[in-house]
Amino acid sequence: MCKCTNFPLFALIDTSYLSKPRSPLNQDLFCTYSNELLKEKNTTTFEQLKYFYFRFRTLTFANYPNLPTKAFRFVHFESQSVKQTHKANNRNVLAFINIERAESGLFEELSVSDSHDQLIISFLNSPLLYYANGGLSKLNCYELKFLNTNPKIPIDFFYQAVYIYHLIIDNPSFTGFMSSSNSKSLFTVEIYKLSIKDISVRYLQGKHFPVIFNSMNELVLENYHVNRGFRSFNNRELAQRFPNLRSLKIFSCSIQHIISRMFEHFNQLEYLTLDGITTIENEAFFNLYHLKILNLGKNILRLDPYAFIHMNTNNLLLNQSHMFQLNDEKHFCTFAQFVPTIDFKTFVQFSRNLSDCSCTLRYLYRHLDKTFMPFTPNCYSNSSLYILTQEERICHFEQRLLQCDILPSEGITIYGKYYNVSYFYQQQISKQKYDLSIIFHYRIYYIIPLFILIIILCFIIRKQKQRHDSTYKYLNRLLKRKRLARNENVSTTETFDMIYQHTNENIHDTHSSRISRSTKV
Numbered sequence: 001m002c003k004c005t006n007f008p009l010f011a012l013i014d015t016s017y018l019s020k021p022r023s024p025l026n027q028d029l030f031c032t033y034s035n036e037l038l039k040e041k042n043t044t045t046f047e048q049l050k051y052f053y054f055r056f057r058t059l060t061f062a063n064y065p066n067l068p069t070k071a072f073r074f075v076h077f078e079s080q081s082v083k084q085t086h087k088a089n090n091r092n093v094l095a096f097i098n099i100e101r102a103e104s105g106l107f108e109e110l111s112v113s114d115s116h117d118q119l120i121i122s123f124l125n126s127p128l129l130y131y132a133n134g135g136l137s138k139l140n141c142y143e144l145k146f147l148n149t150n151p152k153i154p155i156d157f158f159y160q161a162v163y164i165y166h167l168i169i170d171n172p173s174f175t176g177f178m179s180s181s182n183s184k185s186l187f188t189v190e191i192y193k194l195s196i197k198d199i200s201v202r203y204l205q206g207k208h209f210p211v212i213f214n215s216m217n218e219l220v221l222e223n224y225h226v227n228r229g230f231r232s233f234n235n236r237e238l239a240q241r242f243p244n245l246r247s248l249k250i251f252s253c254s255i256q257h258i259i260s261r262m263f264e265h266f267n268q269l270e271y272l273t274l275d276g277i278t279t280i281e282n283e284a285f286f287n288l289y290h291l292k293i294l295n296l297g298k299n300i301l302r303l304d305p306y307a308f309i310h311m312n313t314n315n316l317l318l319n320q321s322h323m324f325q326l327n328d329e330k331h332f333c334t335f336a337q338f339v340p341t342i343d344f345k346t347f348v349q350f351s352r353n354l355s356d357c358s359c360t361l362r363y364l365y366r367h368l369d370k371t372f373m374p375f376t377p378n379c380y381s382n383s384s385l386y387i388l389t390q391e392e393r394i395c396h397f398e399q400r401l402l403q404c405d406i407l408p409s410e411g412i413t414i415y416g417k418y419y420n421v422s423y424f425y426q427q428q429i430s431k432q433k434y435d436l437s438i439i440f441h442y443r444i445y446y447i448i449p450l451f452i453l454i455i456i457l458c459f460i461i462r463k464q465k466q467r468h469d470s471t472y473k474y475l476n477r478l479l480k481r482k483r484l485a486r487n488e489n490v491s492t493t494e495t496f497d498m499i500y501q502h503t504n505e506n507i508h509d510t511h512s513s514r515i516s517r518s519t520k521v
Helices: 035-041 045-051 084-089 235-241 328-335 359-364 370-375 385-395 397-401 421-441 443-520
Strands: 002-005 027-032 056-062 092-097 119-126 140-149 163-170 190-197 218-223 247-252 271-275 288-295 311-317 347-349 412-414 417-419
Touching (some): 328 359, 328 397, 359 385, 359 397
Parallel strands (some): 027 056, 056 092, 119 140, 218 247, 288 311
Antiparallel strands (some): 002 027, 412 417
16 A cells, blocks of 8 residues: 655654655655555555656655565656755655565666666665565665664675665664675675664674675764674774775774774775774874874864874864863874974864963964964964964974974974974984983982992891891790790699599598498498
């Protein structure tokens, strides 16, 4: 039984769908399974679709026990000829709710002409769904979504599928794709983007993705609602499964620390977005030299001194971390490698509400282009150039850079004077040599106090030993006294026992004599 509506009813379940304004020319078709109607007409709902001569924007099928092969051979989708910016609100949708079985070749002969980039396929609330081998054969669509369906999704279900721009798996019970004996040879579908939401797997490994996704360009891993869910992953194995990955987004309430070399084998990444992270440890982004944008999200609180070594990025975004505050003593050397050159190789964007324009901020923005000025903190963008110049001279950048172990290889220009990196390293070495020479020159002043300190320590140790010896002797004397007193008590007790025993014997003899006398009478 089918009914035309002006509102896609599946959107009550999948709220991410943005519907178009109501229009009599763009109807929404809702069909629900009816066994009695099927017996009466002897034709299935899918066969009756050939009698519909106008185009639907959404088709929703609910409570069907089986989706047959070539079920949509009479459905024809056309491009809606809308602007690219409005295509998100003009999608053609095939939605399936509470389906029990999807046969192979389900979407074969589905006519999409030039509208494949507007077609969305959604399986919703189908926990008992059986995925037949080749169920997505010949499928060419923009988005394929599994929302609260059977979590055991086999790779064979994608057999002979053509193209899926965005594959979405929204199921807390999902623990990875199920492999098959010949899955590597069967998996030829091109998937550009994969999003896995509410991951319950704590440690994501290569075994959860049994095939190599050569066409995968973007991977999104989310966990906002599952307690003790996704916490980490094996970056070596995942890099092998996604060899051409360019964008990685991690949104998790379970991951709070980015450990050292966590993305080491994703060396082709260009976009990395992290949210829910509070701490970035040393060498966290090791081997990421092709980054264009590094977004650290909203919750950053701590950056280790060497958090950004052995990596490059065009944009480092900290603008959403409103709780993060710059501290020159902690963070100057952390950001020193992002040298502010004329061509502005790296732009570090901080929160607009920074309370203080520290020397670190002034160092990074010294050669800032005016076009970037609106993205700087208010304390910097609202200051005049004269004030900034005067305050920068107080920062003493040269002295601060001498304290840093990692410096940019391009060299640094300070107040119009160019400094090669070797200059700072030579200054550091000469400073160390100078410190050693000072120590050697005044060695006599260090040796005498050291000798006196050794004598004092020896005297203290000797006093402690004497005190321990006297204490031991005193305790030994007390133990002897106690032992003697115990011996005296024992002898006295034995004497009393002998007297008591002798008295008892006399009493017993007297009593027995009396008894004998009475007997004689």
